Amino acid sequence: MTEITMARLYELMVVLYALSLVFYFTDYLYKQVRARRIAFWLVSVVWALQTIFFLLFIFETKRFPILSLFEGVYFYAWLLTTLSIVLHCIARVDLPVFFINVLGFVFVTIHLFAPNETTQHVVDSLVSEMLFIHICFAIVSYAAFSLSFVFSVLYLILYRILKQKKFNNLWSRLPSLQQMSSWMSNSILFGVPLLFISLILGLEWALMTLDGLSVFDVKIIGSFILTVIYITILLLHRNGKLVGMTYAWVQIYTFLLVVINFFLGSKLSNFHLWY
Structure with missing residues (x-):
């Protein structure tokens, strides 16, 4: 009942x-x-x-x-x-x-x-504070990347409105381009360290508790690639080489990789059974 x-x-x-x-x-x-x-x-x-x-x-x-x-x-x-x-x-x-x-x-x-x-087997095998922090940090970083995705989409919408000079109801409800660009950067700036820490903790736990661990696991490789991509995005943006619409589109495409890694990477992984 x-x-x-x-x-x-x-x-x-x-x-x-x-x-x-x-x-x-x-x-x-x-x-x-x-x-x-x-x-x-x-x-x-x-x-x-x-x-x-x-x-x-x-x-x-x-x-x-x-x-x-x-x-x-x-x-x-x-x-x-x-x-x-x-x-x-x-x-x-x-x-x-x-x-x-x-x-x-x-x-x-x-x-x-x-x-x-x-x-129950999975629950018993995951009783570890290190692994708990690893999973929490990973999911929180995904939430931060979700924010950057939302602001990137809205940035493109506002840019198109301003370019076409169609100042409609939508335009009045959006923050400025500068604000959204700042929020995009702050979101991934918050998410990248969390994802990196999550990867380190996860690897340490796996090396200490799992037999026959392969660093070529799909989820491990995918997560490291995402970390490198987001760090590269931040560096290029800071140097002025990735701005405006290109900056927004890159974040949108990268978030699609986050979603793929979250679902498909977990299914193809040899030991990521939980997230």
């Missing part, structure tokens, strides 16, 4: 999330402050329900829910929802919040339909 109730609550949460996107879209079309407020409070309820599910899971299993791809997706979705609320309260930016919530809704629905493949 409890499992059925939890399932129905999760479905209700998905419905509320969808309704919040409808109200955010209504606010965009008609500039209705009331619609934006309703959307924000619906997202807040969604975040509260997500947090309750987290706490209940931790209470029942005595561990943090990130030990499988199924759980990692949920944690990632929770982070995106949290970031959208923080941006709404601090930065007061409408469209970035909307796009982040769209991304969060996508991953919430993925979690709804994805099979839970966590096994």
